[in-house]
Amino acid sequence: MDEKGRSFKNNNNMEDEMDLKRGPWTAEEDFKLANHIATHGEGRWNSLSRCAGLQRTGKSCRLRWLNYLRPDVRRGNITLEEQLLILELHSRWGNRWSKIAQYLPGRTDNEIKNYWRTRVQKHAKQLKCDVNSQQFKDTMKYIWMPRLVERIQSASVSTTTSSCITTSNNQSMTYDHNSMGQQLGVVNSNDYITPENSSLTVSPVSDLTEYHSAPKPNPEYYSGQVGDSYYPDQNLVGPEMLPDNYFDYSGLLGEDLTATHESNLDWFENIDGVGSSSSDSLWNIGEKDEDFWFLQQQEQFNNYDNF
DNA sequence: AACGGAACCAACCGCCATCTG
DNA sequence: GCAGATGGCGGTTGGTTCCGT
Incomplete structure (x- = not known):
């Protein structure tokens, strides 16, 4: 499976087949991802996604972790x-x-x-x-x-x-x-x-x-x-x-x-x-x-x- | 209160570099 | 050396929220 977004865009059948989810993350997905990373660490995002039971691409998981779930992410207004x-x-x-x-x-x-x-x-x-x-x-x-x-x-x-x-x-x-x-x-x-x-x-x-x-x-x-x-x-x-x-x-x-x-x-x-x-x-x-x-x-x- | 435009921001896309077998 | 997998980055999009009228 091609991890680059192009494949999804050009092949909707594959997307359907893989039943990959897009769009906003749910609290449950966040929990699964954070929990899995806490236990097993980050990296190898595709297998991580599968093991965590997430219907997301590895890239999506990585992005969610880095931009949102990571504990040291600082939120709020830019000072x-x-x-x-x-x-x-x-x-x-x-x-x-x-x-x-x-x-x-x-x-x-x-x-x-x-x-x-x-x-x-x-x-x-x-x-x-x-x-x-x-x-x-x-x-x-x-x-x-x-x-x-x-x-x-x-x-x-x-x-x-x-x-x-x-x-x-x-x-x-x-x-x-x-x-x-x-x-x-x-x-x-x-x-x-x-x-x-x-x-x-x-x-x-x-x-x-x-x-x-x-x-x-x-x-x-x-x-x-x-x-x-x-x-x-x-x-x-x-x-x-x-x-x-x-x-x-x-x-x-x-x-x-x-x-x-x-x-x-x-x-x-x-x-x-x-x-x-x-x-x-x-x-x-x-x-x-x-x-x-x-x-x-x-x-x-x-x-x-x-x- | 309703509406429309602006602003915001999470998520995705596409490309490239690096890694791995 | 090669091909596929993976990671990283900058650009873009689209849904949501904010704000003025």
């Missing part, structure tokens, strides 16, 4: 910190969802992909520009991402001025939320940010143009040393290969992106003291305002001669 990370990592790697998901503990590639297609592409649509266009990338870099940083700051400052995080070495350390904005040069959201006056230290390494083979960014736009940190991506093969100067989150996250998933999760859970609830609610409350603000800023941004 501000996660949004920032997604924007940054996507600017670097493009639609490499599984790779991006490696840096968001508990988040699946599917979830990140959905977030991108709904939230991010929605903004691009509103701006009437392509999500891969230079205009949109610049908007993300100069408006959206600093805005996110600031909102993270605001949320943090309103609760506590410092947090405890766990490093990859399982050592506790504190970081100062007030330094986050400084890390990205964000002073005040009311300050209109332009390429000319921006002191953003969004690393040129993270430049949104890089992944899509656009020309090098205008050095005027950066306060840092462009030539020093602008380099091609192809040598980076995984999380462990991230350069130290890659989008300087050291002040933001209190550690670099080479930290373990577990320590990242610790940070996400500690940033607002009570899990992600604060930042989640912040996002929920501010979402409409965010859209309005976003469009407003973009409008001003577009009026600049150099853009």
Whole structure:
């Protein structure tokens, strides 16, 4: 039997014959799958499906487990910190969802992909520009991402001025939320940010143009040393290969992106003291305002001669 | 309250890479 | 080296929920 969906699509008789089930999973199926994996482990999904008494393809079982049933799957709204990370990592790697998901503990590639297609592409649509266009990338870099940083700051400052995080070495350390904005040069959201006056230290390494083979960014736009940190991506093969100067989150996250998933999760859970609830609610409350603000800023941004 | 459009998200599809015999 | 099986990934779809009118 062909495990690729094509066979099912092209041969309905076979599908009928095998009596394979499609569509939403039932609680009973979930239980069977989770129970079987708990006992026998995962892998060999086709035989697993049969042994567990499921009328599902192996691929379907795998997907259900990875995206939904796995105990470490993190559910709920994408937090501000996660949004920032997604924007940054996507600017670097493009639609490499599984790779991006490696840096968001508990988040699946599917979830990140959905977030991108709904939230991010929605903004691009509103701006009437392509999500891969230079205009949109610049908007993300100069408006959206600093805005996110600031909102993270605001949320943090309103609760506590410092947090405890766990490093990859399982050592506790504190970081100062007030330094986050400084890390990205964000002073005040009311300050209109332009390429000319921006002191953003969004690393040129993270430049949104890089992944899509656009020309090098205008050095005027950066306060840092462009030539020093602008380099091609192809040598980076995984999380462990991230350069130290890659989008300087050291002040933001209190550690670099080479930290373990577990320590990242610790940070996400500690940033607002009570899990992600604060930042989640912040996002929920501010979402409409965010859209309005976003469009407003973009409008001003577009009026600049150099853009 | 009813309706329609937008947004969300779980699940599927199709392709490719790797594994295994 | 080859063919089939399996796993993984990005793109897409369609059902459900949300929200404005």
